[in-house]
Amino acid sequence: MGKISCPEKWWVIFHPFIAKKTYQITRYVRSVADSVKKTNILDGDINGGQVDAFKHSYWMATLSQNIKWKKALKLGKAHEKGNYKSHKKGIRKGIKETHDKISSEMDMWNNHRGIKIGGKYEESSRIVIKQIVIDSIQAGVMRIIKKNSSGKYLDCEGNIIPPDSLNGKWENNKCLVPSDHDN
DSSP states (O other): OOSOOHHHHHHHHHOTTTHHHHHHHHHHHHHHHHHHHTSSSSOOOSSSSHHHHHHHHHHHHHHHHHSOHHHHHHHHHHHHHHHHHHHHHHHHTTOOOOOOHHHHHHHHHHHHHHHHHHHHTTTSOHHHHHHHHHHHHHTTOSEEEOBOTTSOBBOTTSOBOOHHHHTTOSSOSOOEEETTOOO
């Protein structure tokens, strides 16, 4: 949820009346995710871990409370499409560490779960939604990328994936696991 991508700009063009509200919610969610990262409630991992899962699911839950869920989902898809375009652009520029397919799959899984939470608890406060998302992560409802205790990516069999085999690759051997998975 960094700089706005071209697909996100197109989303804004097609949704001009809710763009400002969406931007404000996005900024709010970023600050909450940063706060959660600084605690020991979740794993502190903003890149494929529980805090990343929190950021996406809380973003979609909060958005779907405030705009129609279909619009929130379209924004989530535009965000992931932007990540893919950013990956391709990064490769052309020689950037080796970029977003990848498994990260996008993780984000979309968590986006969908967040939308369900936002719809189910449409009248709940943001504090209640935050706790529901955290509880869902701790219960394994969301998805994270499998890593060891040192933060190295693992394949589904638990083998360390050599960093060189990940650099610049959209598809790789990273593995999605339930968000309560012990690293």
